[in-house]
Amino acid sequence: MRVVRLLAPVLLVAALLAGWEAACRALHIPVYFLAPPSAIGAALAADAPDLIAAAIYTVSNALAALVIASLLGQALAVLAALSLTFERAVQPITVTLQVTPVIAIAPLVVIWAGTDHPGRAIIALAVIVAFFPIYSGALTGLKAVDPDLMRLFDLYGASPWQRLTRLRAPSAVPFVLEGHKVAAGLAIVGAVVAEFVAGSGKVRGLAWRILDAGYRLQTAKMFAALFVLGLLGAVLYALLQAAERAGLKWWRGR
């Protein structure tokens, strides 16, 4: 039973791929319309070095954005936790940024970054989408202190600094970890969206590879880039899941 459960997803994917391949052949579907899995596999193998370079480009932009969003999000969350006035002041801006689709902001940011620096636009847009989950996670965590622990700190005359560093910040750790997990996925989305909008020859990420292959009707190449993008997302998610678990284990010792 356990073996079946482990193999089930593999078998389903294999069956779908086989059906896809068979349908393409039986129905004589033109390869530019829908490439069969065999052609996609061949494209993957042929383009491997380019695809890897593109993946590194996209991921490194997303990671740079994640680092900036992390620093910015946590710093602002601390300020908002310390001052209700500050929290109220930034709230409309953070919420508006959060609810505006990133693709709608992208053209503006691309103009501001300058067409010579598409990398800057990509990082800026990825920061915008990755910022919110980190900020709101950290702020929620900083406020989610056990009220009895707060009373205990009052009882022992803790200073505001001690309250922040010895109670509120450590209480926020699980929320901050969760925020980073969500933000990392969004940073990739932001980077890809920005690549689509920037779209110039200077950008060599995965999104550009999809666009470029699309212009040439090379659907097999499009699928190959898409496959790498999906794989990247899955690997990143698994890594962050593991990092979150390790972080929580360290935090609560179990």
Add this chain to the structure above:
Amino acid sequence: MSAAALREVEVDYPRGRALGPFSLAIEPGEIVALVGPSGCGKSTAMRLLAGLEAPSRGSVERAAGRGETAVVFQAPTLAPWLSARGNAALPLELAGASRAEAAARADAALARVGLEGAEAARPAQLSGGMAMRVSLARALVTEPKLLLLDEPFAALDEITRRALADDVLKLWAETRPAIVFVTHSVEEAVYMAARVVVMTPGPGQTVGEVAVTGPLPRPAGFRTTEAFRATAEAVSHHLAAGMAGEAAA
């Protein structure tokens, strides 16, 4: 000079009065139990004694020095990211003690509550009873003059409750802090305290006081003595009178 006192205190919240008028004086080294139905303001009285809240009227006398008053809450209220030692050392570190000194005194406090060997364990690795002991060690680490126990055994099973009740009395006998013990178990109140103060339903006032005779800590079999039974009966009688008063009003 009493260890702490509430004089004619009243506490009003926006939704109505929570406590009072209520008076209570605790002598040094005395164990007083507060018994009353849920919502009678027992916990409010504790927060006044801890200095965590100010009364709307009336006055509070208490030793205001750092670490002179300690509280044990209903839940262990431990920081999950700290070890048992880190939790027990917290009051000292907040007061500016060096890390090494705080750790040494925390280890000593943990040993007093029977947790030697568990210093490095995190709260998530401890049973409910052990976590409560860490909470007790944290309260004892500053050698308080007044120890406030706010239903500290409420979340524990009967066997653990009884073991902890005996341990608290044994620890009390070592340094004799004044203890205010809140519970809604009549038996627990009579077992733990030299004096039981019975409160009316909220806003709490005193219905009656019952002195408990017999040595502290309690000898084995104290729960089966006639004196214990009769005292518990008297406390229950006051509780019933308090509830009837509410029904009449």
